[in-house]
Amino acid sequence: MKPRFRQSMNWLHTWAGFSFGWLLYFIFITGTVGYFDSEIDRWMKPEISVVNHLENQNEILTIGEQKLEALAPESPQWYISLPASRTPFVKIQWLQLANAETNTPRDWHEKFIDINTGETKEIRSTAGGETLYRMHYNLHYVPELMGYILTSLATMLMLISLVTGIVIHKKIFLEFFTFRPKKGMRSWLDIHNIFSVLPLPFHLMITYSGLLLLMGVTMSSVIDVRYGEGRENHRKFYNETQKDTKVQQFIDLAPDELSLQSVLNDANLRYKNQKISYIGLIDRGSVDEHYKIWFDKFDGIHLVSALEYRIKDERVEIETSTEKAGSAARVYDLFEHLHEGLFANIYLRWLYFLFGLLGAGMVATGMILWIKKKKKPSQSDKNLVMISIVERINIGVILGLPIAIAGYFWANRLLPLNIEHRIDWEVHSFFIALLASIGFSLFRSIKKIWANLLWFTAIVYMLLPLLNLVTTEHNIVSSIQKNDWLMLGFDLSMIFFGLCFVLAAIIMQSKNSLSPSIIKQSDFKPKTKLALKVD
Amino acid sequence: MTFFKNKANSISIIARVLIALIGGFLLANFVAIIISYLPADNVVDGIVTGMMISFIVYTLVVMAVFHTKTAMKAGMWVGSCCIAAYGVMIYIDMVINA
Amino acid sequence: MMIIFFESLLLVFGFTLLSLSLPRHYSQVYNERQQLSVRILWRLRISGYILIIASMILAINTWGVALGLVYWFAYATPVTFFLSLVFAFKPRWLAFIPHLFNLICHENTKP
Numbered sequence: 001m002k003p004r005f006r007q008s009m010n011w012l013h014t015w016a017g018f019s020f021g022w023l024l025y026f027i028f029i030t031g032t033v034g035y036f037d038s039e040i041d042r043w044m045k046p047e048i049s050v051v052n053h054l055e056n057q058n059e060i061l062t063i064g065e066q067k068l069e070a071l072a073p074e075s076p077q078w079y080i081s082l083p084a085s086r087t088p089f090v091k092i093q094w095l096q097l098a099n100a101e102t103n104t105p106r107d108w109h110e111k112f113i114d115i116n117t118g119e120t121k122e123i124r125s126t127a128g129g130e131t132l133y134r135m136h137y138n139l140h141y142v143p144e145l146m147g148y149i150l151t152s153l154a155t156m157l158m159l160i161s162l163v164t165g166i167v168i169h170k171k172i173f174l175e176f177f178t179f180r181p182k183k184g185m186r187s188w189l190d191i192h193n194i195f196s197v198l199p200l201p202f203h204l205m206i207t208y209s210g211l212l213l214l215m216g217v218t219m220s221s222v223i224d225v226r227y228g229e230g231r232e233n234h235r236k237f238y239n240e241t242q243k244d245t246k247v248q249q250f251i252d253l254a255p256d257e258l259s260l261q262s263v264l265n266d267a268n269l270r271y272k273n274q275k276i277s278y279i280g281l282i283d284r285g286s287v288d289e290h291y292k293i294w295f296d297k298f299d300g301i302h303l304v305s306a307l308e309y310r311i312k313d314e315r316v317e318i319e320t321s322t323e324k325a326g327s328a329a330r331v332y333d334l335f336e337h338l339h340e341g342l343f344a345n346i347y348l349r350w351l352y353f354l355f356g357l358l359g360a361g362m363v364a365t366g367m368i369l370w371i372k373k374k375k376k377p378s379q380s381d382k383n384l385v386m387i388s389i390v391e392r393i394n395i396g397v398i399l400g401l402p403i404a405i406a407g408y409f410w411a412n413r414l415l416p417l418n419i420e421h422r423i424d425w426e427v428h429s430f431f432i433a434l435l436a437s438i439g440f441s442l443f444r445s446i447k448k449i450w451a452n453l454l455w456f457t458a459i460v461y462m463l464l465p466l467l468n469l470v471t472t473e474h475n476i477v478s479s480i481q482k483n484d485w486l487m488l489g490f491d492l493s494m495i496f497f498g499l500c501f502v503l504a505a506i507i508m509q510s511k512n513s514l515s516p517s518i519i520k521q522s523d524f525k526p527k528t529k530l531a532l533k534v535d
Numbered sequence: 536m537t538f539f540k541n542k543a544n545s546i547s548i549i550a551r552v553l554i555a556l557i558g559g560f561l562l563a564n565f566v567a568i569i570i571s572y573l574p575a576d577n578v579v580d581g582i583v584t585g586m587m588i589s590f591i592v593y594t595l596v597v598m599a600v601f602h603t604k605t606a607m608k609a610g611m612w613v614g615s616c617c618i619a620a621y622g623v624m625i626y627i628d629m630v631i632n633a
Numbered sequence: 634m635m636i637i638f639f640e641s642l643l644l645v646f647g648f649t650l651l652s653l654s655l656p657r658h659y660s661q662v663y664n665e666r667q668q669l670s671v672r673i674l675w676r677l678r679i680s681g682y683i684l685i686i687a688s689m690i691l692a693i694n695t696w697g698v699a700l701g702l703v704y705w706f707a708y709a710t711p712v713t714f715f716l717s718l719v720f721a722f723k724p725r726w727l728a729f730i731p732h733l734f735n736l737i738c739h740e741n742t743k744p
Contacts (some may be wrong), residue, residue, distance in 0.1 A: 005602060012601045159590065160597055175712065177652050179721040198713045201706045211590045221588040222567045226582050240579045326580035332587065338703070347637075351707045358714070 006168050013164035014370060020154040022397045023366045027151060027358055029401045031136035032356025033129070035341055035349055038086040042128025043490040044412045047123045047474040049114040051083040051090060052483040057268070057276065061260055063118050071111070071120075072096065076284050080260070085294040090115055093395050096308075125422040126412055132405070134375055137214065140427060145217070151220045155210045161366075165196060168210040171479035172197060188369050202355040203362070209339035212332060241329050244321035253316040263291045263309050271295065297343070364398045372450065392441040392449065399453040400437030402501075406460040407433030409494075413471045451512060454505035462498030465491035559596040560611035563589040565620035566574040572627050636695050637708075643688035644712040649730045651681030651718070676736045686730040 033040070051060075064080040072094040074080065078135045081091035090113040098106040111120040113229060139147035155189065166172065177196065179190045196203065213315070227237050253262060260281060267276055278294035290310035308319040337343055341352045371391045375384075411429035415422055441449050469475035470489060479488035567585035574581040596613065603609040652658045654677035659669045692708075693701035719726055731737045 009598065009604045012598065016597075156590070156593065159594055163594055164598065173653060174657070177648075177658065177717040177720050179717050181721055189639065196608065196719050198717070199710045202710065208590065212587055215586045215590075219562055219564065219567060219589055222571065222582055222586055222589070223567055226571050226578060237582070241583055326577060326583065328580040328587065332583055334699070343700075348707060351711065355710060356708075358710075371539035470743070 006170075009164040009167045013161055016164065017159045017161040017363075017366050018405055020157050021370075022394075023150065023154045024158055025363045025367070025397060026401060027136045027154060028356060028360035028363060029405070030132055030352055031269055031403060032360065034133025034136055035344075035352050035356065036076040037129035039486050039490060040132065040484040041083035042087075042089075043468075044114075044126045044128050044409070045123045046468075046474055046487070048089045048112050048224045048382055049116065049121065050088050050482070050483070050484050050486070053082065055115060057082055057264060058261060060090055060113075060115055061264055061279070062112060063115060064090065064502055065260055066118075067111070067113060067120060068092050072109070075264045076286070077280065077282050078276065078284060079280040081278055082276055084275065087277070089113075092120075112437075124412075124417050127423045129409075131423070131427060132408065135427075137210075140431070148214050149218045152211065152214045155214075159207045159211065160194075160227055162200075162207060166200075169193065169197070175370075176192050181428060185369075185372060187371060188365060192285055192362065192365040192369055195358050195365055199355045199358045203359055205335070205338055206356075206359065212335050213339060241332070243325045243329075244324050245323060247267060248317055248319045248320050250312075250317050255311045255316055258309065258316055260290070260291065263293060265306055266309075267293045271448050273510050280461060285289065292474075311470035367398075371519060388446070389442070392446065393446075395449050395453065396432075396438030399450075399457055400434045400441075402497075403437050403453070403460060404430045404434040406457070406464065409464055410460070410467065413467050447512060451505055451508045454501055454508055458498050458501035458505055460498075461494050461501060464494040464498075521535050538588045541587070547606040551609055553601050554610050554613050555597040555600040558610075559615060560601065561617050562596055562613060562620060563593040564618060566592045568624055569620065569627065572631065589612055636691070640688055640691055640708055642689065643684050643714060644709055645716070646730055646733070647681050648709075648713055648716055649681070650677050650684065650722070650734070650736070651700075653731060654726070655679065655680040658706030658720060658724070661720055662728050674736050677731060678681060680734060685743050717721060 009099060023329055024370040041197055042050075046179050061080060061360070065078075068075075068078045068080070071092075075096060076095040077095040079093040081087060081089070081093070083089060091110055092113060092177045093108060093110040096104060096107050098104065102221060112123050113119070113162060114121045137147065137151045137389055138144055139150060142150070169175075173192060175190070179187070179194055181187050181475065211218075217233070223237050227233055251266065251298065253266060262277060264276065264279060275296040276293055277296040278292075280292040282292060283289050288310075289309050293307040293309075304323070310319070324333050341349065371387060371394060374387045375391075415425055415429075419425065437453060440453065444452060465476055468487075476491050477492065478489060479485075566583075567589040570585035570588055571578065571581035586623070596616075600609040600613060603612065653662060654669075654674045656669050686710075689701075689705050692705040695701065696704055716727075
């Protein structure tokens with residue numbers, strides 16, 4: 001490889017990586033956490049009564065139907081969530097149409113049902129795991145469109161960093177397993193390589209698929225030129241890309257017996273090995289009224305969406321979608337499913353989570369390398385101050401994001417249940433915690449920031465199960481007794497992450513105590529050219 | 536960072552960034568539109584294919600822009616590719632709609 | 634469960650054998666005095682590749698092409714990550730693996 005090519009790609013890798021590094025770290029961390037959005041949702045809504053033993057689905061359906069009839073008799077769309085592996089509770093949802101007279105907007109409503117009592121339960125107003133997940137492409141405090149564009153731009157730079165990184169890594173196979181600890185800059189480079197090269201298939205997949213998922217917005221001019229401009233045309237285009245190849249068959253059910261119950265029974269008979277997770281009644285009361293059934297499915301990348309039951313020619317017909325109609329749409333679908341990982345069972349989901357963290361580590365170590373390379377004594381005084389500020393903000397962001405997530409969970413438990421805009425305030429707490437970490441890093445002595453923040457993060461995570469115990473009726477022991485696996489899993493995970501941070505804090509403190517008297521070059525403002533040459 | 540050293544280069548860097556960002560985006564869009572003409576019967580599929588490939592084009596263009604010896608050369612390359620792609624686009628459009 | 638165990642085992646052994654064919658890692662695991670002869674290098678390299686390909690075949694056989702490849706990459710990554718940490722801190726732990734397959738014989742090494 002020509003030396004000038006390697007040099008130019010080195011420059012590109014450094015600057016493409018650095019320019020949006022903090023945003024990319026934010027995207028990686030919130031997206032990674034988003035793989036467990038349903039599980040986090042459960043913890044953030046502790047009032048939900050969890051269903052763990054095999055309840056009679058028909059009974060649940062009856063209760064749900066009765067409640068929907070009572071609460072939303074005029075709604076054109078009804079949905080009932082049956083207990084599933086990631087969502088072990090019963091939920092009803094309905095669409096409320098806009099009503100000019102009563103001044104109600106078009107909106108979706110949901111209610112959780114306690115099947116022990118058959119009544120709906122009041123759940124605290126919370127942003128939930130879903131908001132954490134959505135932040136990784138919507139960002140926050142900016143209009144949705146700007147969030148999409150910024151995220152896409154960051155992702156494009158990520159792709160460029162990945163490709164240039166591969167190009168400049170001379171010994172990519174020779175140094176595959178290489179990590180040489182305690183060698184300063186060399187060790188940091190080794191760790192950056194390990195975080196980047198080992199999960200490289202995942203990084204390439206997640207980055208490229210991320211770009212694809214937003215391409216309807218970023219590359220919309222292609223649609224404008226070749227299909228048509230404006231919202232209507234774009235919506236038409238989107239619907240056409242989503243066209244599935246469908247398979248229809250008529251079944252032996254009398255049309256007047258078609259109801260939620262009969263649909264449930266029929267689907268259960270046909271798919272004995274699968275669990276129904278969601279059932280919907282769409283276009284209620286119209287000619288096009290039909291039922292949809294979704295399954296709890298974790299064994300194949302292609303998410304077969306649903307079974308549709310409708311009356312056609314005075315007979316009942318089932319329609320299944322097999323896959324997308326267009327071949328390009330199939331490729332897009334594959335990337336979309338790989339990115340979202342909805343098909344993953346619990347083990348694969350934890351692996352997705354691990355890879356996301358490795359990606360965040362890749363970005364973080366990259367930023368640290370950039371800063372370390374700049375901290376040469378040959379820099380002018382002004383530059384050294386700037387680099388010192390960047391270094392501090394860097395630590396504030398790297399540890400600030402885990403602190404912000406913990407702050408989000410703390411806010412969920414501590415904010416009073418009936419304040420206005422509770423959801424907004426939960427998210428504000430996230431960003432307040434992040435800003436506080438950055439602020440702390442800007443004013444603390446540079447030698448102490450890592451250790452201090454690591455200990456703080458450890459404490460803030462370890463105390464979460466205690467907070468749970470104090471503020472709700474849930475705790476680790478009661479979760480085991482009630483078989484509330486999601487609540488238990490969350491509490492135990494928080495302790496696990498807390499312990500990881502404790503380990504990191506101990507390692508950092510032992511490193512600090514080993515070298516107390518070595519003056520860091522960055523703390524040194526060289527007044528003359530006789531500055532030390534020692535690295 | 537021995538590649539870009541002195542102050543005079545900052546104009547060159549800014550130029551390259553603009554050429555890469557804007558020129559690359561233009562070229563990626565043109566190539567996407569050209570690719571969308573490929574499947575004869577299914578324009579929707581063609582558009583999706585074009586959009587998916589455009590990101591690879593964008594990456595390659597950005598890498599090329601930062602590799603050329605001077606920013607001027609980068610500008611000329613990207614500029615002429617854009618004009619060529621635009622020409623191909625117009626030509627295909629004329630042929631299809633004839 | 635058993636499949637996952639065998640898959641991981643194949644990957645660990647395969648990647649270890651492959652990496653031991655590099656002088657850098659060979660000298661980390663065995664005595665510095667033991668030279669990596671060309672014959673042993675190729676034995677290690679080929680058997681490493683065979684095991685890795687076997688793990689890929691096992692994955693594709695169990696889960697189909699698409700999901701199988703996903704699972705293969707999904708297991709290869711933490712395995713290689715774990716191996717890189719072992720090489721950095723406790724390389725002697727891996728010394729027994731080539732002996733399992735009778736690929737090398739050192740008169741005075743303890744496995």
